[in-house]
Amino acid sequence: MRKKIVAGNRKMNTTLEEGIQLAGSIEQMLSHSKFSNVVVIIAPPFTHLTGVSKILKTGYVELGAQNCGYESKGAYTGEVSAPMLKSAGVKYVIIGHSERRTYFRETDEELNMKAKLVLDNGMKPIFCCGESLAERNQGNHFDVVKRQIDEGIFNLSKEEFRNIVIAYEPVWAIGTGVNATPEQAQEMHIYIRGLIAERHNNVIAQTTSILYGGSCKPSNAQELFRKPDVDGGLIGGASLNAMDFIGIINAAAMIES
Numbered sequence: 001m002r003k004k005i006v007a008g009n010r011k012m013n014t015t016l017e018e019g020i021q022l023a024g025s026i027e028q029m030l031s032h033s034k035f036s037n038v039v040v041i042i043a044p045p046f047t048h049l050t051g052v053s054k055i056l057k058t059g060y061v062e063l064g065a066q067n068c069g070y071e072s073k074g075a076y077t078g079e080v081s082a083p084m085l086k087s088a089g090v091k092y093v094i095i096g097h098s099e100r101r102t103y104f105r106e107t108d109e110e111l112n113m114k115a116k117l118v119l120d121n122g123m124k125p126i127f128c129c130g131e132s133l134a135e136r137n138q139g140n141h142f143d144v145v146k147r148q149i150d151e152g153i154f155n156l157s158k159e160e161f162r163n164i165v166i167a168y169e170p171v172w173a174i175g176t177g178v179n180a181t182p183e184q185a186q187e188m189h190i191y192i193r194g195l196i197a198e199r200h201n202n203v204i205a206q207t208t209s210i211l212y213g214g215s216c217k218p219s220n221a222q223e224l225f226r227k228p229d230v231d232g233g234l235i236g237g238a239s240l241n242a243m244d245f246i247g248i249i250n251a252a253a254m255i256e257s
Ligand code: PEP
Pocket: 009, 097, 169, 173, 174, 175, 176, 177, 213, 214, 215, 216, 234, 235, 236, 237, 238
């Protein structure tokens, strides 16, 4: 019922030339495999979007962005708005990545405004949530994720919610080499799906894609993606290497949805 999704978050990495080359290699490798059961997304830095968009011609790879402003235009020096992303060919926007929440102090209220703007402009938010190590050690991980989702996206209508993708990314797993176990991921994903069923209904809960993110690589992707409520991955470091990223896509493609 739910297609697997593999989304590459390139963060603040690669020059324009390197970024375009990497996207080209991925698209070329994918054109030989023609997966129909995996949605592949690349989210490069803003300055690469139009260049990458021009080379993504085959339709195997969708364009994503890593963030957007919480207003749609005006005097917000340095910000990039949802309408601008839309006009650059972006289909998905990562909202609320833990690095944005921590280093740029983005609040739940701002993230909610961003998610709404992304939807209003016909794109899909990839809404990130996840607890810190201290929060998990205190046994607060479910409460933290519930609060982030409640305040970030639960005021959206049923219609809007149909276009939401959620990424559960435990902060302690991001870029550390220590992934959540498949059981830890599954436990949180099914909890999130339960929250969606309570807030909306079971149909929406069953059709919402919930990705796992945090040190996902070709060697662990398959066991993570095999869990019934893990609908793919948001990939950081491993998306910077074409072979690794393709390895993760292959892992997703081998699992029947
Ligand atoms: C991320 O930043 O979204 C992420 C999952 O990073 P990594 O795969 O490097 O842990």
